[in-house]
């Protein structure tokens with residue numbers, strides 16, 4: 001992959017690659033098999049500055065920028081997609097704080113997150129509101145100097161371990177009636193409900209968050225009343241660079257697994273990599289990897305240049321995640337029956353891949369965004 005990277009970006013990528021290959025790769029399979037959240041590894045990644053990569057150093061972050069962030073996430077996802085999503089959501093949570101928080105809020109909530117003290121969670125989805133967050137029903141009612149939150153948030157990544165939640169709740173009717181709140185872990189009335197028993201990403205934490213008369217000081221509102229949907233959608237634009245990066249790193253892992261196995265496995269008297277049909281599958285994975293890496297680099301570069309990137313982030317997310325599912329299918333096919341056995345990493349990648357076309361906006365929702373943004377672009 002021949003990207004025009006700076007020396008600093010190359011250094012960050014190589015440093016995270018070394019860390020992931022030596023510390024995550026050897027244990028990722030076991031954590032995923034046990035369905036265990038890898039707390040000590042995540043803590044180390046926080047110490048390496050990976051929780052607030054877009055956040056200035058004055059607020060505890062590493063200010064590495066979106067391209068470096070994407071490269072780091074790809075390296076982590078190569079070894080463990082679960083850890084990659086844990087990091088991606090934490091960085092997503094930092095974004096709206098950076099853009100909309102007051103100075104006090106940044107000191108209280110952003111600094112500890114970005115400096116690696118704890119991870120974050122983003123609580124938007126509800127049982128009756130997934131693709132259409134404008135229809136969510138968690139309420140936030142102002143009573144004196146507090147907002148009282150009531151409702152249930154569904155599928156919340158990191159929910160059990162997060163030190164801070166960005167919660168989107170309804171303060172008035174309609175799409176413009178949503179507001180965002182910073183809710184610290186341990187807030188009275190916030191509890192962790194059912195943990196989901198997932199098909200993949202088994203070492204990431206996905207839970208229900210229950211808000212039962214959870215009183216949050218008025219000062220914890222992020223932005224102004226009614227800005228909740230805008231704050232959530234802005235955060236998701238950045239989040240999609242994260243998920244596209246996760247998928248790109250996983251395609252690289254598919255390629256690595258397929259090439260190594262095909263070089264060793266012999267059938268009909270020669271390594272299977274010498275059979276043209278296997279070569280075709282490897283070539284197709286390589287092409288999809290190159291394309292995904294370029295698209296995510298393009299979206300991240302726009303973000304670093306402080307130019308609009310909504311359309312490009314959705315294109316990268318759609319392309320990389322759909323490509324990943326094809327790549328995982330092909331790579332598993334290269335393994336034959338052995339790909340279906342849990343001992344092999346490709347079996348885990350195949351399961352982990354599936355959700356990437358669903359969370360942070362399904363492929364159908366990405367197409368809606370891309371069509372809308374393209375129409376706007378062409379009619380300018």
Ligand SMILES: Cc1cc2nc3c(=O)[nH]c(=O)nc-3n(C[C@H](O)[C@H](O)[C@H](O)COP(=O)(O)OP(=O)(O)OC[C@H]3O[C@@H](n4cnc5c(N)ncnc54)[C@H](O)[C@@H]3O)c2cc1C
Pocket residue numbers: 089121122123124125129130131132154155156157158198201206355358359360361362363364365
């Ligand atoms: C492992 C995991 C982790 C997650 N983490 C988080 C998290 O941290 N925070 C959070 O808030 N949420 C999280 N989510 C929720 C995730 O973002 C939603 O699942 C996703 O947005 C889809 O919503 P839904 O599941 O309700 O599906 P639905 O919205 O019910 O969609 C069902 C189907 O209908 C399609 N559809 C819906 N509307 C349209 C339309 N207008 N046009 C065409 N097709 C449409 C969808 O594409 C999909 O195929 C997570 C989900 C999972 C599985």
